[in-house]
Amino acid sequence: MPAELRQQGYSEAQLRLVSEKVPCREAQAAALLALFGEPDHYSFPSIFIYGHRAMGKSHVTLTLLRELQMPHVVVSCVECVSPGLLFEQVLGSLFDSSAVTLSRSPSLSDFVRLYRQLCAEDSAKHTRYIVLDRAEVLRDMSANLLPGFLRLQELVEDNVTVILLSEIVWDKFRPSTGCFEPLQLHFPDYSKAELQQILAQDSHPSYSAELYTFYINILLGVFYSVCKDLRELRHLAALNFPKFCEPLEKGEAEESDTHKLWRNIEPHLKKAMQTVYLREVSSFQWEEQLKQDGETQSLRGLSAYAHVELPYYSKFLLIAAYLASYNPARTDRRFFVKHHGKIRKTTFLKKHEKTSNHLLGPKPFPLDRLLAIFYSVVDSRVAPTASIFSQISSLVTLQLLTQVGHDDQLDNPKYKCTVSLDFIRAIARTVGFDILRYLYDFL
Amino acid sequence: MSKRKSKDTQWTAGECVSQVRIYINVKYCVFCTYLNPRILIQSVKSAPCYRCALPYILLALFGQAQKILRERYCYQRVPSSPVGIESQRKNLLELLRRTAIHGESNSVLIVGPRGSGKTMLLKSVLKELFEVREVQSNVLLVHLNGLLQTDDKIALKEITRQLQLENVVGDKVFGSFAENLTFLLEALKKGNRSSSRPVIFTLDEFDLFAHHKNQTLLYNLLDISQSAQTPVAVVGLTCRLDVLELLEKRVKSRFSHRQIHLLNPMDFHQYIETTQEHLGLPQDFPDERFAQEWNSSIKMLCEDRSVKDVLRKHFNTSKDFRSLHMLLLMALSRVTPTNPTIKPGDIQEASRLCSMDAKANILHGLSILELCLIIAMKHLSELYDGEPFNFQMVHNEFKKFIQRKSHSIHNFETPVVLKAFEHLQQLELINPMDGPSAKIQKEYQLVKLMLDHSQIMEALQKYPQCPTDVKQWATSAFG
Numbered sequence: 034m035p036a037e038l039r040q041q042g043y044s045e046a047q048l049r050l051v052s053e054k055v056p057c058r059e060a061q062a063a064a065l066l067a068l069f070g071e072p073d074h075y076s077f078p079s080i081f082i083y084g085h086r087a088m089g090k091s092h093v094t095l096t097l098l099r100e101l102q103m104p105h106v107v108v109s110c111v112e113c114v115s116p117g118l119l120f121e122q123v124l125g126s127l128f129d130s131s132a133v134t135l136s137r138s139p140s141l142s143d144f145v146r147l148y149r150q151l152c153a154e155d156s157a158k159h160t161r162y163i164v165l166d167r168a169e170v171l172r173d174m175s176a177n178l179l180p181g182f183l184r185l186q187e188l189v190e191d192n193v194t195v196i197l198l199s200e201i202v203w204d205k206f207r208p209s210t211g212c213f214e215p216l217q218l219h220f221p222d223y224s225k226a227e228l229q230q231i232l233a234q235d236s237h238p239s240y241s242a243e244l245y246t247f248y249i250n251i252l253l254g255v256f257y258s259v260c261k262d263l264r265e266l267r268h269l270a271a272l273n274f275p276k277f278c279e280p281l282e283k284g285e286a287e288e289s290d291t292h293k294l295w296r297n298i299e300p301h302l303k304k305a306m307q308t309v310y311l312r313e314v315s316s317f318q319w320e321e322q323l324k325q326d327g328e329t330q331s332l333r334g335l336s337a338y339a340h341v342e343l344p345y346y347s348k349f350l351l352i353a354a355y356l357a358s359y360n361p362a363r364t365d366r367r368f369f370v371k372h373h374g375k376i377r378k379t380t381f382l383k384k385h386e387k388t389s390n391h392l393l394g395p396k397p398f399p400l401d402r403l404l405a406i407f408y409s410v411v412d413s414r415v416a417p418t419a420s421i422f423s424q425i426s427s428l429v430t431l432q433l434l435t436q437v438g439h440d441d442q443l444d445n446p447k448y449k450c451t452v453s454l455d456f457i458r459a460i461a462r463t464v465g466f467d468i469l470r471y472l473y474d475f476l
Numbered sequence: 477m478s479k480r481k482s483k484d485t486q487w488t489a490g491e492c493v494s495q496v497r498i499y500i501n502v503k504y505c506v507f508c509t510y511l512n513p514r515i516l517i518q519s520v521k522s523a524p525c526y527r528c529a530l531p532y533i534l535l536a537l538f539g540q541a542q543k544i545l546r547e548r549y550c551y552q553r554v555p556s557s558p559v560g561i562e563s564q565r566k567n568l569l570e571l572l573r574r575t576a577i578h579g580e581s582n583s584v585l586i587v588g589p590r591g592s593g594k595t596m597l598l599k600s601v602l603k604e605l606f607e608v609r610e611v612q613s614n615v616l617l618v619h620l621n622g623l624l625q626t627d628d629k630i631a632l633k634e635i636t637r638q639l640q641l642e643n644v645v646g647d648k649v650f651g652s653f654a655e656n657l658t659f660l661l662e663a664l665k666k667g668n669r670s671s672s673r674p675v676i677f678t679l680d681e682f683d684l685f686a687h688h689k690n691q692t693l694l695y696n697l698l699d700i701s702q703s704a705q706t707p708v709a710v711v712g713l714t715c716r717l718d719v720l721e722l723l724e725k726r727v728k729s730r731f732s733h734r735q736i737h738l739l740n741p742m743d744f745h746q747y748i749e750t751t752q753e754h755l756g757l758p759q760d761f762p763d764e765r766f767a768q769e770w771n772s773s774i775k776m777l778c779e780d781r782s783v784k785d786v787l788r789k790h791f792n793t794s795k796d797f798r799s800l801h802m803l804l805l806m807a808l809s810r811v812t813p814t815n816p817t818i819k820p821g822d823i824q825e826a827s828r829l830c831s832m833d834a835k836a837n838i839l840h841g842l843s844i845l846e847l848c849l850i851i852a853m854k855h856l857s858e859l860y861d862g863e864p865f866n867f868q869m870v871h872n873e874f875k876k877f878i879q880r881k882s883h884s885i886h887n888f889e890t891p892v893v894l895k896a897f898e899h900l901q902q903l904e905l906i907n908p909m910d911g912p913s914a915k916i917q918k919e920y921q922l923v924k925l926m927l928d929h930s931q932i933m934e935a936l937q938k939y940p941q942c943p944t945d946v947k948q949w950a951t952s953a954f955g
Contacts, residue, residue, distance in 0.1 A: 077805055
């Protein structure tokens with residue numbers, strides 16, 4: 034039985050409307066409303082609401098303020114590049130905007146002075162609320178902004194409350210010498226049942242609610258262990274529902290053929306996790322692909338564009354660069370010299386896993402080493418012409434190699450290879466080179 | 477238009493109703509600031525007896541009680557001056573009186589932790605001082621705040637404005653800060669008298685003024701307070717004990733080194749008494765019977781054992797008034813108008829809400845994949861003694877778990893795991909060692925986990941439907 038919203042000073046109809054608009058969040062809305070009190074009562078100078086994204090923090094706060102018609106202003110701090118924009122928005126919404134004249138780059142002092150002036154002409158009968166969304170951005174603006182807003186009620190001597198909404202916990206906000214501690218309110222995450230309840234509200238009118246609930250169950254079964262974000266799940270549900278209903282439209286299955294419907298949709302959901310969920314393809318491309326029946330239509334994700342077609346010697350240069358980055362220099366003799374003689378076994382003890390180069394990242398190497406490995410890896414005789422060197426520069430432009438160190442170092446520039454193991458294996462396969470045999474970590 | 481009841485009429489319950497009856501015809505009621513007027517009028521019309529009107533009257537009285545208490549907690553209109561600092565109060569009052577009446581310049585610093593009542597003390601002293609007529613007509617007050625006046629130029633404009641000398645200054649251009657300030661103070665000289673009016677400067681967040689360039693404002697103010705031209709009192713409020721070390725030598729030497737410390741020596745018994753006082757309704761409440769009932773219920777509440785335990789826990793954490801007021805406000809917000817008393821359960825629930833662990837709450841809302849990544853990171857930090865790690869290492873640990881021990885979590889693709897990792901970074905549960913750089917690939921950037929071992933284990937206990945193999949992996953010693 035959800036908590037009912039009750040508060041003096043507001044009509045029953047308004048409160049019922051609010052509780053309809055905030056499903057599964059009645060308890061939080063009731064707690065917030067209890068803190069607000071009656072319209073002309075004082076509330077705590079600053080309230081900090083935190084919780085994961087898409088938990089309804091802005092939605093509940095804004096619904097309460099709007100439906101109960103309390104004077105308020107909502108500012109998203111991400112939009113406010115400078116403090117002046119923030120001040121203008123607040124003053125313009127709370128007071129008559131024609132009276133607001135701020136200087137070019139106003140300081141907090143100007144803001145407070147102007148607020149007091151406007152307040153003296155137009156004093157608050159009801160509590161005013163200033164809602165700052167994405168409040169974590171305030172930490173990076175000037176250092177006095179956050180402590181100033183936390184105690185705004187005291188500075189302007191008016192009945193105003195500042196509500197901060199954020200994903201990040203309050204401990205990360207606190208300045209070093211302390212500040213006015215706001216009242217903290219937590220919006221807990223939705224349970225699986227609540228998610229199902231909310232998602233089921235989006236059901237399509239032409240199909241029954243049970244069918245949609247069944248569809249949501251399948252969707253949550255695939256995605257719940259990866260992502261609990263309501264916005265992402267709603268987006269995925271909306272995108273994939275037409276495909277789910279395809280057999281029903283074509284007449285191949287009935288609503289009760291649950292197994293058939295499940296078999297139809299599940300591979301698509303799995304593919305969606307690799308593409309749409311990762312934003313590799315746009316939603317439009319995804320919808321187009323679902324409309325076409327062919328399953329062999331492979332979707333080119335954004336990272337597929339990294340697989341450019343390289344010329345023959347460039348591929349070997351890249352392979353040589355990878356080997357140079359991930360093999361320690363002392364092992365080159367073993368891999369690339371034809372008759373290396375006996376190598377003492379003690380120097381090649383299997384290293385501790387942590388120092389495996391594939392976990393630590395690529396190491397820089399000088400140009401000489403790259404060329405030495407390249408000449409030993411390439412099977413034909415290659416002359417050191419300018420075309421080879423220019424291919425190295427083009428690899429750097431493609432960001433498959435990065436230049437380490439100073440730009441002016443012309444005699445022996447150092448590079449680093451920034452491709453992944455899967456990529457280089459694909460490239461090596463195209464030229465028929467077994468790269469795993471030459472990697473130290475896979476000995 | 478609301479017609480407010482004037483505060484100096486004392487009404488008993490019966491009288492209220494007769495007043496209400498009178499106002500029916502006029503179509504607004506005496507309580508219409510809190511109630512929809514039509515409700516009250518309707519009910520009284522149909523049920524003219526006192527007993528039926530009583531619930532509405534109680535509602536209105538409760539609303540008025542809430543209003544007073546909220547003003548007390550949020551707006552700091554406390555009933556009396558805080559306990560235990562009488563000597564400091566006398567000291568400050570004496571000092572300011574000497575400036576205001578006898579024309580002696582002074583400077584003093586009030587030092588105390590946040591929420592210990594520095595501003596409250598200063599306000600009550602100034603209120604008492606300004607009751608003297610001579611002071612009221614003669615002395616000027618300038619309030620500066622370190623958070624607002626972040627620059628000396630802004631501070632000077634503010635001083636000009638508060639002394640109401642904007643017209644006098646006009647468009648004059650001054651060579652230095654000192655010239656400007658002396659001009660302002662000269663301009664305060666009254667007509668034919670040779671002496672200037674005393675000015676009291678209040679500097680809130682005094683330590684922030686010490687960060688200005690060259691500390692010119694502080695230097696000049698303290699210089700004037702030492703040079704006996706104009707009677708000036710400089711009162712600084714700060715929360716830093718080491719504030720004197722922030723001052724330059726020339727500023728420090730001009731300061732009188734007078735400090736008033738508010739270290740709040742309340743003991744637990746006084747703390748309970750203060751709580752009772754702050755929860756009780758004042759003497760001038762409109763309805764005596766309601767106020768008496770309320771105050772006696774508060775007295776019983778403060779004698780309850782569980783409430784005493786809660787208050788002791790808060791007292792041991794911090795003795796200041798602000799956290800007490802937060803607790804009382806949260807308890808008050810749980811009281812319903814149909815049963816207007818604060819119960820011990822309300823205080824306990826408020827205490828629980830005030831002392832929740834925020835990071836554990838955030839951990840509760842993570843998906844299973846993200847939770848597994850956190851456990852993998854915990855194992856890495858334990859195994860390698862807190863050394864930083866990167867995404868590849870975490871992914872490696874996670875893959876080992878999937879291959880060897882897990883049957884409920886299937887292998888996710890690397891980009892999906894990377895997205896989960898980036899989400900944890902956005903929540904600031906993981907912090908990069910140095911800033912993001914374009915030269916290092918994001919899979920290899922070194923990061924650090926900002927969670928404690930015990931926090932993770934506690935969060936796992938509370939995590940809904942946590943698979944048993946994940947729990948076992950977390951508790952096992954060697955990953």
